[in-house]
Amino acid sequence: MNNKDYLILILGCAVVLRLLLMPFFSHVDLYSEYRRVFYVLENELFFENSYRFVTFWLELIGAAFSTLFIDVSDGLFHLEDHTKSTANLTDYGFFLNDPNIFRHLFFFKLPYLIFDIATAVVIWKFIDNPVYKRLAILIWLFNPVTIFATYIFGRFEVFGLFFLALTALQLKNHRLLLACLCFALSLHCREINLLFFPYLLIALIDFKDHWLRTACVLLLSTLIVLGVYFLPDWVLSKLNSGPPLLFVDPTAQHDSEIVNKLFSLGYYWFYPIIICFAGLAYYCWEQKAVSHAERFVVTCACVLFVFFAFNSHSVHYSSWLVIFPILSMAYGRKVLFPFVAFSFVWVCLWLLKTDAGVFTLFLAAPLNPDFIGLGHFPTLFAQYIASEHLTLNRAIEVVRSLFFVTMAFFAFRVLKRG
Numbered sequence: 001m002n003n004k005d006y007l008i009l010i011l012g013c014a015v016v017l018r019l020l021l022m023p024f025f026s027h028v029d030l031y032s033e034y035r036r037v038f039y040v041l042e043n044e045l046f047f048e049n050s051y052r053f054v055t056f057w058l059e060l061i062g063a064a065f066s067t068l069f070i071d072v073s074d075g076l077f078h079l080e081d082h083t084k085s086t087a088n089l090t091d092y093g094f095f096l097n098d099p100n101i102f103r104h105l106f107f108f109k110l111p112y113l114i115f116d117i118a119t120a121v122v123i124w125k126f127i128d129n130p131v132y133k134r135l136a137i138l139i140w141l142f143n144p145v146t147i148f149a150t151y152i153f154g155r156f157e158v159f160g161l162f163f164l165a166l167t168a169l170q171l172k173n174h175r176l177l178l179a180c181l182c183f184a185l186s187l188h189c190r191e192i193n194l195l196f197f198p199y200l201l202i203a204l205i206d207f208k209d210h211w212l213r214t215a216c217v218l219l220l221s222t223l224i225v226l227g228v229y230f231l232p233d234w235v236l237s238k239l240n241s242g243p244p245l246l247f248v249d250p251t252a253q254h255d256s257e258i259v260n261k262l263f264s265l266g267y268y269w270f271y272p273i274i275i276c277f278a279g280l281a282y283y284c285w286e287q288k289a290v291s292h293a294e295r296f297v298v299t300c301a302c303v304l305f306v307f308f309a310f311n312s313h314s315v316h317y318s319s320w321l322v323i324f325p326i327l328s329m330a331y332g333r334k335v336l337f338p339f340v341a342f343s344f345v346w347v348c349l350w351l352l353k354t355d356a357g358v359f360t361l362f363l364a365a366p367l368n369p370d371f372i373g374l375g376h377f378p379t380l381f382a383q384y385i386a387s388e389h390l391t392l393n394r395a396i397e398v399v400r401s402l403f404f405v406t407m408a409f410f411a412f413r414v415l416k417r418g
Contacts, residue, residue, distance in 0.1 A: 003130060007124060010134075010137060014117070015117065017142075024105070025152040025153075026096065030153075031087050033156070034059070037060050051191070052188060052190070054159065054185050055188065062108070063107075063108070066104075066107035066108070070103050076094065076098055083247065109151060112159075119140065119162045119165050122165040124137055126165070126330055129332075132329040132332070140322065143339065144346075145322055146319045148319075150319070157190065160186050161319070163183070163189060165323055169293075171204075171292040176204055176217065176292065177221065180225050183196070183200055184229050187229050196303060199284050199303065203296035203299070207288040277306065280299050281299075283302075284298075294330075298333075301327075301411075302415065304321050305407040312403070321410075332417070342407075342410060345403050349396070353396055354378065378392055
């Protein structure tokens with residue numbers, strides 16, 4: 001089978017799988033997200049938050065399109081107080097019992113599907129080796145982590161992953177300033193992508209250039225990224241729209257320990273992360289003979305390995321781990337076995353750490369309020385497996401330790417050339 005036929009076949013199978021999943025799974029975060037979207041549509045507002053600006057507008061366009069096929073005039077998405085936009089379980093219960101629930105879920109995830117397939121195309125273009133090209137797109141389209149995050153949990157992570165992949169593709173094609181623009185757009189999808197900014201700047205350096213040209217490239221790149229990132233705030237200030245408080249509770253304490261929250265979602269292991277990040281920056285600097293794209297992909301992959309080795313916050317965040325290791329296959333990195341190990345440990349970890357919104361209960365509520373009768377895994381663990389020496393918390397600690405090992409294994413394979 002030639003590459004074109006293989007691509008058509010694999011994309012066709014992937015789309016069918018996604019279409020089967022899209023209408024049947026939901027999480028309260030998905031409903032909360034679209035309550036905000038429909039609030040803007042209903043009140044004919046301009047989205048006045050710079051926070052996740054691209055993500056929101058992509059969802060806004062998708063929601064506007066969905067109104068051609070679904071009726072949202074019955075108050076299901078009505079939001080009285082825009083500062084209290086996160087749905088409670090009562091509101092979510094009405095959503096799950098709506099007769100059009102399956103149609104709602106399908107159309108809400110449609111923008112995610114489009115960007116998911118677009119990311120697959122970018123991966124296909126990025127990798128030249130025919131064997132690695134086929135394997136990479138297979139991993140992207142059928143790994144359980146991104147499928148779960150996007151179509152079962154129902155989150156928008158694929159938007160940011162697409163723009164990060166596009167950044168790498170522009171670097172590979174030596175379109176450095178366009179790469180900076182794509183990276184700036186990724187910041188408006190997920191603010192966590194700011195972690196990659198120092199490594200992007202270092203990867204842009206061509207050590208054969210004169211220092212003055214290098215300084216100009218870095219300065220212009222910084223201005224593009226920060227300019228695009230702060231542009232919405234600047235436009236809003238010129239429009240006299242006031243402070244961007246839409247969907248933000250003004251009484252909440254948002255500034256407390258903000259640096260810790262950015263680098264350590266669990267408030268621990270802050271300093272080892274900083275040490276490792278600095279080491280990766282030094283590594284990126286020393287790879288003088290390596291291309292812009294390879295330096296960016298490899299170091300950004302390892303940034304996430306470090307981040308997730310020490311942190312565990314929400315099940316869908318692990319989807320951030322997928323894109324850069326896949327792109328590293330363009331440079332001969334052997335990551336298939338680490339992907340298998342990572343996926344297995346990830347499933348075990350979140351079966352143990354799960355709550356009502358992860359692998360059980362409300363996630364499949366349109367089908368069954370208890371995930372097709374399988375029960376709550378921590379309860380089953382306590383009933384049939386737990387002992388005096390193997391409590392649930394100890395089992396979680398063991399699996400978290402194994403997750404750390406898989407991150408180290410991933411980093412070893414990504415850093416190892418040849």
